[in-house]
Amino acid sequence: MKSTLAITAVIFTIGVVTLPIVWGDNDFRWQEMNEYKNRSTGVAAVINPAYKEECGGCHMAYPPGLLPARSWTRVMSGLENHFGDNAELDAAAYQVIIDFLLTNSADNSDYRRSRKFSSSIASGDVPLRITETPYFRHEHDEIPDRVVSANPRVKSFSQCNACHTRAEQGSFNEHDIRIPGYGRWDD
Amino acid sequence: MKTIMTCVLLLFSVSVNTAQADDDTVNKLLQDYATQGVLSTDEKQGEQLWQKIFKGDGEFTERSCTSCHTRDLTATGKHIKTNKIIKPMAPSSNAERFTDSKNVEKWFKRNCLWTMNRECSAQEKANFIVYINKKIKF
Numbered sequence: 001m002k003s004t005l006a007i008t009a010v011i012f013t014i015g016v017v018t019l020p021i022v023w024g025d026n027d028f029r030w031q032e033m034n035e036y037k038n039r040s041t042g043v044a045a046v047i048n049p050a051y052k053e054e055c056g057g058c059h060m061a062y063p064p065g066l067l068p069a070r071s072w073t074r075v076m077s078g079l080e081n082h083f084g085d086n087a088e089l090d091a092a093a094y095q096v097i098i099d100f101l102l103t104n105s106a107d108n109s110d111y112r113r114s115r116k117f118s119s120s121i122a123s124g125d126v127p128l129r130i131t132e133t134p135y136f137r138h139e140h141d142e143i144p145d146r147v148v149s150a151n152p153r154v155k156s157f158s159q160c161n162a163c164h165t166r167a168e169q170g171s172f173n174e175h176d177i178r179i180p181g182y183g184r185w186d187d
Numbered sequence: 188m189k190t191i192m193t194c195v196l197l198l199f200s201v202s203v204n205t206a207q208a209d210d211d212t213v214n215k216l217l218q219d220y221a222t223q224g225v226l227s228t229d230e231k232q233g234e235q236l237w238q239k240i241f242k243g244d245g246e247f248t249e250r251s252c253t254s255c256h257t258r259d260l261t262a263t264g265k266h267i268k269t270n271k272i273i274k275p276m277a278p279s280s281n282a283e284r285f286t287d288s289k290n291v292e293k294w295f296k297r298n299c300l301w302t303m304n305r306e307c308s309a310q311e312k313a314n315f316i317v318y319i320n321k322k323i324k325f
C-alpha cells in the first residue's frame with residue numbers, strides 16, 4: 001500500500017514537472033533554460049501607449065521582439081512610405097516609439113522566441129517584414145494557403161492576431177491558435 | 188462680491204466647455220481653415236468627395252474614403268489592407284471623433300495621401316468636417 005502510494009506520488013510529480021514543458025512548446029531545449037533570463041515561450045507584450053496608439057491605429061501593434069534593432073531602425077526611417085501608407089509621426093512620438101522598439105527588439109530581448117527570431121537572421125540581412133525572417137518561415141512552412149491568404153478572415157500572414165489569439169499579449173503558443181473557419185492547429 | 192462673481196463665471200465657463208468639447212474642436216479646425224482662406228463650407232461637396240473613387244496603384248487600383256470607412260459614417264469600418272476595425276466616423280456614433288484637432292490633422296494627412304495621392308486642401312477638409320459632424324444615426 002505504502003509503495004503504491006510512493007509510486008503514485010513519483011508519477012504525479014514527474015507529470016507536474018514536465019507538463020509545462022510538454023505544453024509550452026514542442027521544440028523545448030533544456031540547455032536554453034540557462035541562456036535566457038526569461039523562459040517564456042513568447043515574446044515581450046506590447047505595453048507602450050504611444051506605440052499602441054500610433055502604430056496600432058492601423059495594424060496589430062507587432063511586438064518589437066519579433067525583429068532585430070537594425071530592422072526597426074530601417075522601418076522607422078521610411079515612415080513617409082510605410083508599406084504604401086504615410087505613417088509619419090511628430091518628433092515626440094517618433095522618439096518614444098523608436099526608443100521602445102530598439103530597447104525591446106529581438107536581439108535585445110531575453111525572451112526565448114525573440115532570440116530565435118534574432119539568431120535566424122543572417123548578420124548582413126535587414127528584413128523589413130517579420131514574415132520574411134527565416135524563423136517565421138520555418139514555423140509557418142506547413143500552413144497551407146487556403147487557411148491564410150485564401151481565407152477572407154485572415155488574408156495574410158501579417159495578421160498575426162487573426163489566428164494567434166494572444167499575439168498582442170506576446171504569446172504565440174500553439175495552443176492559443178484558432179484559425180478562423182478551421183479552428184485549432186496542431187502539427 | 189467680485190470674488191463670487193468671478194467664481195460663478197468660472198464655473199459657468201467650465202461647464203460650457205465640458206458640454207461642448209466636440210464643438211470646440213470642430214470650431215477650432217474650421218477657424219484654422221478660415222485663416223487659410225476658406226470662406227464657407229459645403230456639406231454636399233464633402234459627401235461627394237468622401238464617396239468619390241480615385242485611381243490607385245499596386246494592390247489597390249480603386250481608392251476611396253469608403254474603402255475603409257464604408258459608405259455609412261455611422262457604421263464600423265475595416266482597414267482594407269490590415270483588417271483592423273475602425274470605429275464609426277460620425278461623432279453621433281463615436282464620441283471620440285473631433286475631440287483632438289492634432290489627431291484629426293494627422294489622419295487627414297495620412298488618409299488623403301493614400302486615397303488621392305496628395306494632401307487635402309483646407310477647403311476639402313472643412314467640407315469633410317461639416318459632412319461628418321452632422322451625420323446623425325437614425
